[in-house]
Amino acid sequence: MPVILAVFSILLFAxxxxxxxxxxxxxxxxxxxxxxxxxxDGITGHEIASLNPDERLAPASLTKLMTAYVVFASLQxxxxxxxxxxxxxxxxxxxxGSRMFIEVGNRVSIEDLLLGTIVQSGNDASVALAxxxxxxxxxxxxxxxxYAAQLGMSASHFENxxxxxxxxxxxxxxxxxxxxxxxxxxxxxxxxxxxxxxxxYNNIKQPNRNSLLWRDPSVDGxxxxxxxxxxxxxVSSAKREDMRLVAVVMGTASAKARVDGSQALLNYGFRFxxxxxxxxxxxxxxxxxVWKAAHEMTPLGLPEDLYITMPRGxxxxxxxxxxxxxxxxxPLAKGQPVGELEISLDGKPLVSEPLRALNENPVGSIWQxxxxxxxxxxx
Numbered sequence: 001m002p003v004i005l006a007v008f009s010i011l012l013f014a015x016x017x018x019x020x021x022x023x024x025x026x027x028x029x030x031x032x033x034x035x036x037x038x039x040x041d042g043i044t045g046h047e048i049a050s051l052n053p054d055e056r057l058a059p060a061s062l063t064k065l066m067t068a069y070v071v072f073a074s075l076q077x078x079x080x081x082x083x084x085x086x087x088x089x090x091x092x093x094x095x096x097g098s099r100m101f102i103e104v105g106n107r108v109s110i111e112d113l114l115l116g117t118i119v120q121s122g123n124d125a126s127v128a129l130a131x132x133x134x135x136x137x138x139x140x141x142x143x144x145x146x147y148a149a150q151l152g153m154s155a156s157h158f159e160n161x162x163x164x165x166x167x168x169x170x171x172x173x174x175x176x177x178x179x180x181x182x183x184x185x186x187x188x189x190x191x192x193x194x195x196x197x198x199x200x201y202n203n204i205k206q207p208n209r210n211s212l213l214w215r216d217p218s219v220d221g222x223x224x225x226x227x228x229x230x231x232x233x234x235v236s237s238a239k240r241e242d243m244r245l246v247a248v249v250m251g252t253a254s255a256k257a258r259v260d261g262s263q264a265l266l267n268y269g270f271r272f273x274x275x276x277x278x279x280x281x282x283x284x285x286x287x288x289x290v291w292k293a294a295h296e297m298t299p300l301g302l303p304e305d306l307y308i309t310m311p312r313g314x315x316x317x318x319x320x321x322x323x324x325x326x327x328x329x330x331p332l333a334k335g336q337p338v339g340e341l342e343i344s345l346d347g348k349p350l351v352s353e354p355l356r357a358l359n360e361n362p363v364g365s366i367w368q369x370x371x372x373x374x375x376x377x378x379x
Contacts, residue, residue: 032261035251038173042244046309048269053174060225063163072187082111092127100125119199120206123162130161173248194221232258279306292369293330300355332361
């Protein structure tokens, strides 16, 4: 279909925003001594810095992010309740590694088990949740893999709910970032538990192993992990002003290295990048001439807010280009794609989104259709 290109000044969405500061040159990311890392914007998913982000690695207790995601989804669809009791099995009680110290035969609430999993990294709590949700940990692992596939975590496979070593239990920094972002955005009410600094159960108080919660007030999650095979790992998330970052660090040599590396990556991302709201969902971005319609013009916009992540200070160099068909005919349904909005920086495409009709525009009267048919002969 023939298209016309309309180039829109960035002023279309700059009028309501503060002036942009001078551009800051973006240096290379810090060297942190990890096998793999990735930093993304929490809203846009834009990749800010990475090292081997698609390398398959053992996740250790980062696994528990997916364990919690499955439980959160069950709570959301109301197949579970936070105050629901779980009877602790001998298998859960005997699970080696970090523990919440639940006891065989005791009844423990879903909420306490989630806190035991998230704050204390309890393997016993993770298995107890898995058995309650799915009957067995093996079936629960199948649920984990189904959710991973739905989220686009194509390079991950889970064999258990704890992260205990298994040759067929693996992930990547990219997949962990995808999962962390999904938890933040899909389950904000439950995400707050990742900022809890300590939790007491069975008269045993244990601190959150994510020491960034004490070091950096902008950090509000997420999860540590460690086994001999995986090394020291950390998924962290922080919010400064209106920008959220997610950092994944895998395969460092010590607990200090994973924390120092994560802090360096978060500081790098916040210092040298920014995320801006360009268009609000439902806001008119352009309008289309619609032939043979009840209304001559139809407003076009985006169904959801459009954010862009870019080097800090480069906002004024963004370009907006609208691709439109030469002829748009009625009827138009509300939400129907009509054109394509492309945003680029210095000639490099950043994002492309379909522009949709904000209102319905039905077929016009017989007279309107006849008149437009004649007019189209001369277009």
